[in-house]
Amino acid sequence: MSAATASPTAGPVRGEPLLTLEGVHTHIGAYHILHGVDLSVPRGELTMLLGRNGAGKTTTLRTILGLWRASQGRIAFAGRDITALPTPQVAGLGIAYVPENMGIFADLTVKENMLLAARGARRIEQVDTQRLEWIFGLFPAVKKFWNHPAGKLSGGQKQMLAVSRAIVEPRELLVIDEPSKGLAPVMINNMIEAFAELKRSGVTLLLVEQNINFAKRLGDGVAVMDNGVVVHAGAMRELAEDTGLQRSLLGLSL
Known part of the structure; x- marks a missing residue:
């Protein structure tokens, strides 16, 4: 054509x-x-x-x-x-936004932070499993510290969590x-x-x-x-x- x-x-x-x-x-x-x-x-x-x-x-x-x-x-x-x-x-x-201060919830676990960002899910089981695995491939620390309080992560790990939250649902x-x-x-x-x-x-x-x-x-x-x-x-x-x-x-x- x-x-x-x-x-x-x-x-x-x-x-x-x-x-x-x-x-x-x-x-x-x-x-x-x-x-x-x-x-x-x-x-x-x-x-x-x-x-x-x-x-x-x-x-x-x-x-x-x-x-x-x-x-x-x-x-x-x-x-x-x-x-x-x-x-x-x-x-x-x-459109997803990651501010300079990263905006994570320090008292919640990595998993809980991710669940909060997944607006269409009430339980972590409702989050797209394939997408989570893709995110784990991008940021292995998110999987490694899945059940750890986010406030105890290093600065780099917090940044990885912040970006992971932003993309837990598809974004343009x-x-x-x-x-x-x-x-x-x-x-x-x-x-x-x-x-x-x-x-x-x-x-x-x-x-x-x-x-x-x-x-x-x-x-x-x-x-x-x-x-x-x-x-x-x-x-x-x-x-x-x-x-x-x-x-x-x-x-x-x-």
């Missing part, structure tokens, strides 16, 4: 925008944090959101999820305007704030491998990251923020190979 006669019911195409922000402003109290953010996250790819501390990266993620409300502009997911949707409805569309978009923060190099390598596998499975990822080597190894695309706006967007490879651009945007070299 030629392109001209292709079926109009064909499925979504890898690389087309899954999430877009157009001219998004966000105020938090008296503070004007985002000043017109334009961002495109292609389907099936991993997009890195970089920038100096205070550039507006976390505010951008929280605005996407509806945790903070955009005061101006438009946010669209899979062609649907989600700008004014409350957070539970945004999550219900297939995974939004993660600084997944490598405070992790040992071996844990960072494990996280990179897991994210690469998630991308191969068809999940789209948007990551805020300060670890530049992490970003360089994993990112397909990159957007750099400064003072509440995106000042650069393009291929991660191009930024990684251009030391002059790195210094001008980030004040450092990859």
Whole structure:
């Protein structure tokens, strides 16, 4: 079938925008944090959101999820305007968020944390067994410490649990704030491998990251923020190979 006669019911195409922000402003109290953010996250790819501390990266993620409300502009997911949707409805569309503090329940076991994240299950037996085994393959520590209190896990193990909770049900978009923060190099390598596998499975990822080597190894695309706006967007490879651009945007070299 030629392109001209292709079926109009064909499925979504890898690389087309899954999430877009157009001219998004966000105020938090008296503070004007985002000043017109334009961002495109292609389907099936991993997009890195970089920038100096205070550039507006976390505010951008929280605005996407509806945790903070955009005061101006438009946010669209899979062609649907989600700008004014409350957070539970945004999550219900297939977007999962892992905040910087990971948001796990320290007094509950790993299993109980996972069950809470599986909205369609009241007992762990109701969670998709094949999906759990897939998650255990990505993060073996989740299986190893299944019945342990989550608060007793190491920092890297808590991060793995946080991501596992986010994907215990199928998601189209995974939004993660600084997944490598405070992790040992071996844990960072494990996280990179897991994210690469998630991308191969068809999940789209948007990551805020300060670890530049992490970003360089994993990112397909990159957007750099400064003072509440995106000042650069393009291929991660191009930024990684251009030391002059790195210094001008980030004040450092990859």
